Amino acid sequence: MNTKAETSDLRWTIFSHAKPEWEEVSGLDEENNSVRTYEICQMDSSSSQWLRSGFIQRRGASQVYVELTFTMMECSSRGTHHRSCKETFNLYYYQADTNEATATYPPWMENPYVKVDTVAADFLLKKGGVKKTNVKTLRIGPISKRGFYLAFQSQGACMALLSVRVFFKKCPALVNSLSSFPETIPRSLVQEAQGVCVEHASQQGPRPHPPTSSVGRTARGHKISKINLTCFLVSASVACPVGQFKSGTEGQCTGCPGFSYTAIRGSSECTCRPGFLRAETDTPDTPCTVPPSAPRSIVPKINNTTLTLDWNEPRESGGRTDLSYTVRCTVCRSSKGPCLPCGDSVSYRPSEHGIVGRRVEVWGLLPHTMYTFTIIALNGVSLLSGTDPASESVNITTSHDVPALVSVIQKSNSTESSLTLHWTVPVQPHNTILQYQLRYCEKERRSEDQCYYTESSRNQIVLTDLRRATQYEVQVRARTMAGYGSFSHTAIFRTLPDGLDSPAQLLMTGILIAVGLLLLNTVYASSYDCLDCFFFFFFLSHDSVCLSLEGVKVYIDPFTYEDPNEAVREFAKEIDVPSSRLKSTFYCVLLLGEFGEVCRGRLKIPGKKENYVAIKTLKGGYTEKQRRDFLSEASIMGQFQHPNIIHLEGIITASCPVMIITEFMENGALDSFLRVTGGMLRGIASGMKYLAEMSYVHRDLAARNILINSNLVCKVSDFGLSRFLQENSSDPTYTSSLGGKIPIRWTAPEAIAFRKFTSASDVWSYGIVMWEVMSFGERPYWDMSNQDVINAIEQDYRLPPPPDCPTHLHQLMLDCWQKDRSARPRFSDLVSALDKLIRNPASLKIVAQEAAGPAYPLLDQRAPLAPSSCSSIGEWLRAIKMERYEDSFLQAGFTSVDQLAQISTQDLLHMGVTLAGHQRKILCSIQTMTFRNKSTTTVTF
Structure with a gap:
């Protein structure tokens, strides 16, 4: 890139929290050519002024160079305060694989931007002085992505950016002393290129190295040892004659292998005759070969839904031994419609491609359907021939027996x-x-x-x-x-009309009542305390009497069934595709799940109106275990009926692909929806209260698993990590398998450490969801690693209140994050607390004060070292691990720790301390020193 070569506006991106001051103007260079420049002259350095270039392709280079041409005004000539004026600016870069930057992304701060250097001027402009330009060349790297952006940050400078040139260095192609070296783009500052001997020259000893330059030193001044080149010319007297070859310098010439020839003397390899080929793995002494002929005599055998295909080998193998076969399948569902590839609707054993034997079994065929199966023979040169491989086809029409008619x-x-x-x-x-x-x-x-x-x-x-x-x-x-x-x-x-049932039913009822009274009298005489137990077991065990107790419905784990498919049949309704109308022209793929795609469609069930639905599909090539795991979510959802739990419409397992049909939530997941509007905390808590009352733990409660419909109703979804709680006294728990994945940022500490999940661990996760809602979809714990999150929680760190978060809501979050799980509120308590806040909106006007910043949140939880115990600015900064800013403090005039008492956030910004966590850590340490010097109460920040 070279801005001097641009003939139109550069239109680089400008950003500032205050009024943007970078300005693109036209100017003349030293040769009076028109160029585009950027100028800025800040009178107030309280704001950072950013300028970012367009996307620059790296073109294979891992190290690039940036040449900057600029002018800088001297501070003394501007008449501004020395602490507000700067004679430097900062250069950053940001790597990306695509041109993804916007006006707000990436965030305008160091990290994600990488700082290259603070650029200072060698020549400063003075009033009435001679205009001198500065030229600086800086190196950027290593660069691993497809391109990068340059960013310039001014904090009080008055300057003009005259030109920017970006380039990389490469070694040109070179032929020297019978050795040839290719053009090379170095991957490091010093890289040696390997050469080869030129044609009709041979190599002896080590590979050729680049020749030494006349001065014998590299651009960085390192000495290069001279290496003698070892290529020598092959004598014409020992060259192989036409029709023979020799692959190396040693050995005898040999005749060309089958179906190959040479046209010149001294050949190292024979060329294949027209129509014949060699595979890439073949050696020079391998004969040239051709693709095989078609397989012969395909014999189909069909048994219900399974088809077996046998065939004979081709008449001609092409002269090779690496013969294999591929099966292709097309299905014709009607005589008028087109025939289409079978795709994932059928399965093959041993496989569909690369079959070494001459037999394959096919499953999943539909009844009364015509199929065409094609067997293709391949060898090592089939794909190199440029022609269609030879094949043989057979047509199959299935006629499976359909279920017999139910008679009576x-x-x-x-x-x-x-x-x-x-x-x-x-x-x-x-x-x-x-x-x-x-x-x-x-x-x-x-x-x-x-x-x-x-x-x-x-x-x-x-x-x-x-x-x-x-x-x-x-x-x-x-x-x-x-x-x-x-x-x-x-x-x-x-059905019966109003009134009593049949005489037989009346008789049965009378007998039951008589027996009940008799037993009741006996039990009452023996023990009055067992009266309630008698009624419960009597009515619960008798088939003819139905007992309904409010609130006793309990979730049943489908994995406790001997056959998990039985749980699917019991709790998930099978949708009959012929009698229902499921429009399979899905409008879009909403997302890619673990098992397959999630799409939107329309479902019309007889007796009900047509509705939009979400359709989860099981991708092809699944195992039986994957099918059970996929359908287990349906057997879980089918047990729940609550306005804040996602509703299961049914499943489709009788045809391919296997599907789970749920209600469609128009506004998608809560984590993305929060970027538009606020969340609905009460609905989420209500749904989780319902699950807790059914003795059920979710294990993966997060904003991404909360769906929102068109009426802005939140519903809990995604039961892929959910499991039934095994009763253990009054504390039901679930122990996960050792290999299970755990979402660390949303998981309670006892669940991370011991894999023990309870409703209380769901409460912890709900607190994280509250934080996601109030921060409008911010990532919990920001860019901290999972291990940093675990360490932080162990040290009693908790997420700070998001901006403008009401105090009462943040306190609810902290209650959910109690280390002792028995001290956390239950979901019924959370619903009651949120109801009170909704009825008293004035309480939500009290805004919590942030206690920790997003960049380095743990820093504020520890007492920093006081500057008064350090002898110098550098020693103090090293003690609090902020030594990167030592030069900035010294340049700003802070030479001793005594000068730090009055420092402010604006001063830190002027010195280039832009990260909020770094600012807070520095100010916290200074405030500790101030309080201690006043000999008042010791305060720990």
Whole structure:
């Protein structure tokens, strides 16, 4: 880059917290050519004035040089205060892989910008004096990303930036004494280039090195030892004749291998004849070869959903032994539509590519569908030939047996609002029945939109929430690995009218009451204290009596099932794609999850209106364990019904890909939404209160896992790390596996140290979510590493209040971050506390004062060393690990620790101390000295 070569405006980015003072102007250089320059003349140095260049490509260089041409006004000629005037400016750079910088990103401060140097002028302009320009060349590096930006910071200077030139150094190509050296871009300050011998020259001993220059020294002054070149010319008398070759200088000439030739003497390798090839791994003495012919005699064998393909090897192997095969699959779902690649809808064993044997098995075929399978033969030169490899194809039409028809549906019992039904199990000769689906409609209002669907894993079901004295038409169909069968013939059943049940039910009820009274009398005579226990166990154990206790519903861990798929069938509703309408033209990929993509779609279930839904898909090539883990989230969500918990619509497992369908949250995740508006803390606490009451721990509560709908309602989601709490006295805990990943910034210390998770550890995480909300999506603990976060928490550091955060809310956060987990509030306490604050908005006007800064938050938690105990400015700065600013203090006129008493934040800014954490640490140390010198109460900051 060279700004002198630019003919239009540079339009570099200018930034200042006050009024920007950098200005782009046109000027003339020493040759009276028009150039673009930037000028600034600050009368007040209280603000930092930034200027940033455009994106500069590094073009392979790891070390670059910046040549700056500028003028600088002398402070004494400006008439400003010496502490407000500067005769220097700072140069920074920032690396990036793309042109990603904006007016606000990256932040205008040291770190993320890297400081190169404080640039001082050799010649200063004086009033009436001769104009002299300064030229400085600075080195930047190492640079590892694709490019970088230059940034200039002025804090009180009056200067003009006349030109900026960015360049790198390289070694040119060189031929010397039968040795050839390529053009080389050095990766370090000194790098040796390796050479090769020129054509018809040979090498003996070490590889050629660059020749020594006439002065024998590098640009940095280091002496170079002269190395004799070791290339010599091969004698024409020993050169191999035409038709023979010799790969090295030693040995005898040999004839060209099969299907190759030479046209000149002295060849080191024979050229392949037209149509013949060598692979990159072949040696010069390997014969040239051709691709193989097509495989022969493909024999398909289909068994239900599995297809086996066998074939014979090609007639011609091409003269090679590295023969392999690839399988391609296309599916034609209809006779009129196009045939498409099968993709991840089918699976292969042993694999789809690189098959060494001559057999492959294929799974996942759809019934009554036509497939075309192509077997391709390949060897080491197939991809080099530039032609399509030879192949053989076979067409397959599947005809799997669909589930048999359910013959008879019978009624076991009926009430005013329910029907208990059962049916015979159809005989399936080839497949096991996985599930049954019922469709039921009111007879008088029978239409597809007013029919309802439900599933059962057994051949019986209880239909509830029905209208009294109403006839219902019921149909059942079965599902196997081949899909759903046809619905049975319609059966009609009627719910009971108002009044008593049938005589048989009255008799049963009377018997139950009599037995109950008899047992009650016996138990009462023996022990009055067991009365409550008797009622509980009597009613809980009897099938004909339903007992509903408010608040006793408990979450069931799907991983406690012997077969986790049973939990999926019990808690997650299977959506029938043919009877429902799931529009699969998804509008966008919302995000990429651990198992696959998350998309937006529209779902229309009979009897319900069409709604937007979020669709999580399981990507192809999954294992059975990955499938179980993916669906376990559905079996968890299916157990929750709460306005602040994400709602599960259902799952699709009968077709590919496997999907989890949830309600669609229009405003996305809370962490990104917070950058637009404030959070909804009460809703999150309410949802977590509901989970805690179900003895359930989330383990991954964070703003990224809180979704927001169009009504700004927050809902807890993402149960991938969640697990059931095992009861342990009054303190239910969960112990994670040793290899599990833990989100350190959101996790309570006891969970990090001992992998013990409780509802109290969720409360700690909720405090972090509160902090994320009040800081509008700021990253907890900023850019601290995970280990630094762990160490900080162990030393009782807690996150400071975000800007303008109400005191009461920050106090709630600190309550959530109590080290003793038993001292933390419960989620019910948090909901009550937030309700009180909502009813008393005046309490939210009291704003907390920040106790720690974001850059180095731990610094304020320790008592710094007092400057009075140090003999010099340098000793004091080294003691508090701020020695980088020693030159800045001395240049500003601070030569002894006694002068530090009146220093202010503005003074530190003028000296280049721009990081808030560094400012706070320095001022804290000075304030400690001041208090101690006054002999008053000792204060520790």
